[in-house]
Amino acid sequence: MCLGIPGQIVAITDEPRMMALADVSGVRREVSVACVLDRPIGDLVGEWALIHVGFAMALIDADEAAKTLEALRDLGEAQEALEAMEEGAKALEADA
Amino acid sequence: MKYASEFRDPKAARAVLARIATVADQIGATREKPVHIMEICGGHTHAIFRYGLDKLVHEGVEFIHGPGCPVCVLPMARVDECVEIAKRPEVIFTTFGDAMRVPGTKKSLMQAKADGADIRMVYSPLDALELARRNPGREVVFFGLGFETTTPSTALAIQQAACESLSNFSVFCNHITVPEPIKALLDDPHMVLDGFIGPGHVSMVIGIHPYDFIAQDYGKPIVVAGFEPLDLLQSVLMVLEQIRDGRAEVENQYSRVVPEHGNPVSITAMADVYEKRPSFEWRGLGEIDASGLRIRAAYAAYDAEEKFGVGYAAGPRHVPEPEGCACGQVMTGRIKPTACPQFGKGCTPEMPLGALMVSSEGACAAYWQYGGARATEAAE
Numbered sequence: 479m480c481l482g483i484p485g486q487i488v489a490i491t492d493e494p495r496m497m498a499l500a501d502v503s504g505v506r507r508e509v510s511v512a513c514v515l516d517r518p519i520g521d522l523v524g525e526w527a528l529i530h531v532g533f534a535m536a537l538i539d540a541d542e543a544a545k546t547l548e549a550l551r552d553l554g555e556a557q558e559a560l561e562a563m564e565e566g567a568k569a570l571e572a573d574a
Numbered sequence: 575m576k577y578a579s580e581f582r583d584p585k586a587a588r589a590v591l592a593r594i595a596t597v598a599d600q601i602g603a604t605r606e607k608p609v610h611i612m613e614i615c616g617g618h619t620h621a622i623f624r625y626g627l628d629k630l631v632h633e634g635v636e637f638i639h640g641p642g643c644p645v646c647v648l649p650m651a652r653v654d655e656c657v658e659i660a661k662r663p664e665v666i667f668t669t670f671g672d673a674m675r676v677p678g679t680k681k682s683l684m685q686a687k688a689d690g691a692d693i694r695m696v697y698s699p700l701d702a703l704e705l706a707r708r709n710p711g712r713e714v715v716f717f718g719l720g721f722e723t724t725t726p727s728t729a730l731a732i733q734q735a736a737c738e739s740l741s742n743f744s745v746f747c748n749h750i751t752v753p754e755p756i757k758a759l760l761d762d763p764h765m766v767l768d769g770f771i772g773p774g775h776v777s778m779v780i781g782i783h784p785y786d787f788i789a790q791d792y793g794k795p796i797v798v799a800g801f802e803p804l805d806l807l808q809s810v811l812m813v814l815e816q817i818r819d820g821r822a823e824v825e826n827q828y829s830r831v832v833p834e835h836g837n838p839v840s841i842t843a844m845a846d847v848y849e850k851r852p853s854f855e856w857r858g859l860g861e862i863d864a865s866g867l868r869i870r871a872a873y874a875a876y877d878a879e880e881k882f883g884v885g886y887a888a889g890p891r892h893v894p895e896p897e898g899c900a901c902g903q904v905m906t907g908r909i910k911p912t913a914c915p916q917f918g919k920g921c922t923p924e925m926p927l928g929a930l931m932v933s934s935e936g937a938c939a940a941y942w943q944y945g946g947a948r949a950t951e952a953a954e
């Protein structure tokens with residue numbers, strides 16, 4: 479829960495709510511970019527961010543993202559984060 | 575266990591290890607008289623064991639595992655209160671999966687769910703918000719848990735709920751802060767701590783200056799560190815060099831992610847939504863002044879404690895730890911997990927008695943998984 483996982487911002491989904499779609503190790507998930515909005519929101523597309531419980535918390539470079547992902551995979555944290563994302567999606571589906 | 579072969583850059587790791595050894599020798603650190611370095615963050619504890627760093631570094635360096643795992647320090651009474659809220663028929667209780675197995679006095683959230691409570695694991699407070707939007711007839715409660723890394727996300731979710739005037743969303747706020755327990759440990763006359771490894775992702779949010787008091791008031795070095803093995807080794811070296819040079823400073827090893835002054839949006843959101851509680855109970859550590867956050871009166875409509883009249887809103891209460899559990903002593907570095915009478919007997923990851931065995935970031939789970947347990951078994 480405490481470690482962020484790198485994801486790449488691939489699209490803006492809701493500009494007023496500052497929401498974007500991030501690709502985290504092949505899993506796509508909507509995240510808030512409120513904390514890293516230091517430029518026009520559209521310019522975030524293509525950037526890498528450290529994503530923590532659904533929020534992009536810091537922008538990082540691609541090299542750092544790759545290294546961090548590798549470390550998280552070794553620690554088993556990457557898998558945990560991906561499973562948590564899946565659980566989150568399921569929790570929502572239960573009522574859809 | 576995987577040793578140096580797994581380092582991304584084994585050559586660099588060996589070079590840092592050699593420098594650690596040199597500086598440790600210069601300080602005169604030995605197995606009998608080691609330098610005690612506390613890694614505050616449970617993520618660091620996990621990484622240290624995963625990569626066997628405790629065995630790779632010079633024998634004069636001893637890691638003390640700090641209280642930096644929010645699941646580990648969650649008091650039983652708070653788990654009981656979660657269950658109490660979750661049991662209400664109108665409530666959908668949402669939580670990070672990490673907290674599901676933490677034992678309460680009667681049950682964990684996992685057991686409460688099996689008994690029929692509508693408890694759902696979410697990845698983000700935003701999932702809880704979405705559930706509230708989709709279920710206007712239900713009360714959606716989010717179990718806000720974690721240090722400063724997680725805290726802003728809950729704050730932003732509350733602000734968003736207020737912005738949309740969602741009336742069926744609230745947060746059971748258990749957010750805690752890193753500096754205060756460190757201060758409590760430093761004030762404890764039984765503790766011997768020579769330096770600290772600071773939690774990188776907390777500092778990504780709050781910056782490095784909230785730790786100034788460690789250097790200035792207590793004269794101890796602290797280095798904010800990343801999570802790769804090399805990050806940790808470099809940080810150990812930086813702490814040792816400060817000790818050797820007679821310096822006590824806050825240094826930032828993880829500057830590629832951690833800005834000196836943190837993340838302004840997060841800091842503003844936290845200040846808007848929360849205020850400090852006079853004191854907050856930590857499992858194993860007891861009440862620590864100003865170490866927990868509660869939701870400000872302006873957002874009382876989103877405070878589950880106010881809404882359901884539980885927790886601190888219902889008055890102070892304390893539940894004693896289970897018989898024979900040594901979580902408190904382990905968490906303050908007084909004993910190693912293997913010295914707890916319950917370790918591997920009444921307490922295993924499958925049947926945890928204490929929270930330090932529940933979370934993969936807990937010291938007891940780390941010992942169990944990466945050596946402690948096997949070492950004990952082999953010895954028996």
Ligand code: SF4
Nearest residue numbers: 900901914921928938
């Ligand atoms: S072994 Fe279990 S009871 Fe003992 S300190 Fe660790 S978590 Fe607590």
